[in-house]
Amino acid sequence: MNAKIRIRGLTKTFATGATRVQALAGIDLDVQDNEFITFVGASGCGKSTLLRAIGGLEYVDSGSLSASGREVAGPGADRAMVFQHYSLYPWLSVMENIRWCRRLAVHTRDRTLADVEAASGRADALLQLMGLGHARDAYPNQLSGGMQQRVAIARALMPKPEILLMDEPFGALDAQTREVMHDLIRHVHKVEKTTIVFVTHDVEEAIYLGNRIVLMAPRPGRIAQIYDVPLPDARRQDMKHGQDFLALKKEILARIRETSGMKTDFDLLEQLNQPAG
Numbered sequence: 001m002n003a004k005i006r007i008r009g010l011t012k013t014f015a016t017g018a019t020r021v022q023a024l025a026g027i028d029l030d031v032q033d034n035e036f037i038t039f040v041g042a043s044g045c046g047k048s049t050l051l052r053a054i055g056g057l058e059y060v061d062s063g064s065l066s067a068s069g070r071e072v073a074g075p076g077a078d079r080a081m082v083f084q085h086y087s088l089y090p091w092l093s094v095m096e097n098i099r100w101c102r103r104l105a106v107h108t109r110d111r112t113l114a115d116v117e118a119a120s121g122r123a124d125a126l127l128q129l130m131g132l133g134h135a136r137d138a139y140p141n142q143l144s145g146g147m148q149q150r151v152a153i154a155r156a157l158m159p160k161p162e163i164l165l166m167d168e169p170f171g172a173l174d175a176q177t178r179e180v181m182h183d184l185i186r187h188v189h190k191v192e193k194t195t196i197v198f199v200t201h202d203v204e205e206a207i208y209l210g211n212r213i214v215l216m217a218p219r220p221g222r223i224a225q226i227y228d229v230p231l232p233d234a235r236r237q238d239m240k241h242g243q244d245f246l247a248l249k250k251e252i253l254a255r256i257r258e259t260s261g262m263k264t265d266f267d268l269l270e271q272l273n274q275p276a277g
């Protein structure tokens, strides 16, 4: 079976003056169609750089990268991105924001009245899917952060991308809103059957959302391990307290600590409690 995203030997170095940072080194990864895969790892391990490369927003130095069966040479209509900051157009209503992409040249495929009707049906369906029915005529500044992010996701889904790339999309939201968004995005994944690649620094979020987790490590940015998530497709919040979930969370957190070389308060406390000598 052909992978939806296929990455082989990908490398990327950033050079700023005399400083060189190897953000990605020898990345090999296959993401299958309709997978929900999460990238997690210590700060600076290259998660966003890898996501941006898949989105065609970052040049790479060497290696190969294909998405939806084509070599990635830049952004494309098969891939949509959602970032932490919603970047909605403040002068457009919720519905106008969602329909925005239809105005872009790349999506001028509404040739007949039937096309136009299909597009407005799609926008209405996304409005309902994202729980935005009551907010269709509101403007972004009238919405909470969670609602704005729902609009940004609906807008990204409008052209039916095959791949949805999400870079810490819920990073700015409070804990309760994040939980609601987690269940919503799992539902979107089930209904839309989009392949989702999701970057986060939150291990619990990575496990709850992903079918697989790519653990990355820094200096140089690389894949340290890939985990299968031992949870059924239908997720429930109470699964976060299950033994398998907690064991995986503990293991990943330990690996992140190991790879980042950073001491946590917990490590320092353990050191202090060690008998001298």
Ligand SMILES: Nc1ncnc2c1ncn2[C@@H]1O[C@H](COP(=O)(O)OP(=O)(O)OP(=O)(O)O)[C@@H](O)[C@H]1O
Binding pocket: 014, 015, 016, 021, 022, 023, 041, 042, 043, 044, 045, 046, 047, 048, 049, 050, 201, 221
């Ligand atoms: N445009 C850039 N110019 C120079 N260095 C960069 C640039 N973008 C990223 N880097 C460096 O590349 C490395 C990987 O960065 P990246 O943002 O991909 O990591 P990350 O895992 O997403 O980090 P975080 O979790 O902190 O967002 C870091 O050392 C970062 O400082």
